[in-house]
Each structure stands twice: as structure tokens, then as C-alpha cells.
Amino acid sequence: MLAQLTQLVKDVDGAWAAAIGGMDGLLVEGHATTETDLSLLVAEHAGLLQAAATVYSHSLNVGTPRELYLRGERLSVYLHPITPGYFLLLAVDARSNLGQARLYGRDAARKLEAML
Amino acid sequence: MKLAALNDVPGVVASALVGPDGLPIESYGDGGGALAAELAALRGSLDRMERRLGSGEITRLTVTSERIEIVALAAGKFTLGVALVRGHDTRSAQQTLAKLAQDVAALPHLERP
Numbered sequence: 001m002l003a004q005l006t007q008l009v010k011d012v013d014g015a016w017a018a019a020i021g022g023m024d025g026l027l028v029e030g031h032a033t034t035e036t037d038l039s040l041l042v043a044e045h046a047g048l049l050q051a052a053a054t055v056y057s058h059s060l061n062v063g064t065p066r067e068l069y070l071r072g073e074r075l076s077v078y079l080h081p082i083t084p085g086y087f088l089l090l091a092v093d094a095r096s097n098l099g100q101a102r103l104y105g106r107d108a109a110r111k112l113e114a115m116l
Numbered sequence: 117m118k119l120a121a122l123n124d125v126p127g128v129v130a131s132a133l134v135g136p137d138g139l140p141i142e143s144y145g146d147g148g149g150a151l152a153a154e155l156a157a158l159r160g161s162l163d164r165m166e167r168r169l170g171s172g173e174i175t176r177l178t179v180t181s182e183r184i185e186i187v188a189l190a191a192g193k194f195t196l197g198v199a200l201v202r203g204h205d206t207r208s209a210q211q212t213l214a215k216l217a218q219d220v221a222a223l224p225h226l227e228r229p
Binding site for chain 1: 134136137138139140149150152153154156157160
């Protein structure tokens with residue numbers, strides 16, 4: 001799984017970290033090119049993805065979210081559910097290639113699904 | 117629907133219109149999304165080449181691989197590109213791209229830091 005995450009960070013322009021997180025907020029595996037607390041990133045984004053899933057599934061009744069992208073002033077994150085219990089997190093900088101993040105993130109999630 | 121004219125060009129397997137963020141504004145074909153993302157990445161490299169070589173703006177890019185040929189044009193901050201099966205004449209695609217580039221350059225620019 002680490003090899004998939006490392007390759008994803010290499011393939012997406014502007015990416016600096018990739019991780020697999022559980023919907024319970026725990027870090028399963030991660031790779032980062034900078035000093036960063038991946039456990040905190042995973043824990044906080046698991047909550048956001050869980051909130052989005054609750055709204056989509058229950059309040060709006062439109063099924064589960066397929067992907068979630070958040071762009072902040074100093075942090076942007078792309079989230080892609082792998083299975084109902086796990087998700088892929090890709091952290092990118094402000095000038096990243098979102099097309100690559102979506103395509104290659106989805107591809108990595110498919111490959112990781114078979115390993116989880 | 118700006119790229120629809122490219123669908124009639126012989127040999128075309130994918131086409132894309134993309135901005136600097138790599139998200140396709142419009143794409144056709146199975147590989148259209150990937151073509152958009154990689155054209156945006158190439159465009160980033162070309163911007164550096166222009167600056168470092170002092171070449172002036174690079175407006176056209178052609179790539180030949182084992183199976184396909186890619187022709188791409190820069191139109192302002194946007195990039196238009198088409199992938200053709202290798203061996204097809206690319207002139208018709210280049211002419212169509214040149215016409216489309218004039219429309220595309222007038223699109224509103226995306227927010228980038």
C-alpha cells in the first residue's frame with residue numbers, strides 16, 4: 001500500500017502527501033514529502049467525510065459522496081472513499097494539478113480496495 | 117461543445133480543453149480526462165521552458181508515441197489538445213484546433229494563486 005501512495009504523490013503535480021485513513025479517524029498508511037502530522041490530517045478529514053456522507057445519504061438522500069475536495073488558504077485536500085470503512089487522502093499545494101489528482105487518485109483507490 | 121468539431125476529424129480518439137488546474141473544461145473519448153490532466157502538466161513545463169530559454173511564448177506542441185500522436189495549442193491560459201491514432205494526417209486536426217483556439221482564449225480565467 002505504501003508503494004501505491006508514494007507513486008501517487010510522484011504522479012500528481014503539486015502533491016505532497018497521501019494516506020489511507022479509516023472512517024474511525026485512524027491512519028492506516030501514509031507517505032509525505034514534508035514533515036507533517038498525517039494522523040491529525042486523517043483524523044480531521046475523516047470527520048469531514050463522515051459529515052458529508054451523513055448529509056448526502058440521509059438529509060439529501062442522494063447516495064454516498066464519491067469524492068470531496070477542500071481548498072484552504074494553505075492546505076488543499078482531495079478525499080476519495082476506497083471502501084465504506086476506508087478513504088484515500090491526497091494533500092496538494094495551491095498550484096496542483098487537480099485533473100491528475102482526481103484521475104490518479106481514483107485509480108489508486110481502485111488498486112488499494114483490493115488490498116484492504 | 118467547443119470541441120465537437122474535432123470529433124469529425126479522422127483518427128481522433130480523444131480531445132480536451134483544460135485550464136491550469138488540470139480539470140477538463142470539456143473532453144471527449146475514453147482518455148479525454150487523462151489527456152486534459154497531462155496537457156496541463158506539460159503546459160506548466162513549457163511555461164518554465166519559455167522563461168528559462170527566453171524563447172517567447174510556446175504556442176504549439178506535438179508528441180509522437182508508439183500508438184498515438186498528440187497535437188496541442190495554447191490559447192491564453194487554456195490548452196486545447198487532440199490525440200490521434202498514429203499514422204493519420206494531423207493537418208486537419210491542427211487547422212480545427214487553430215480555429216477553436218480563437219474562441220477559447222476569450223473564456224473567463226480561472227482563479228489561481
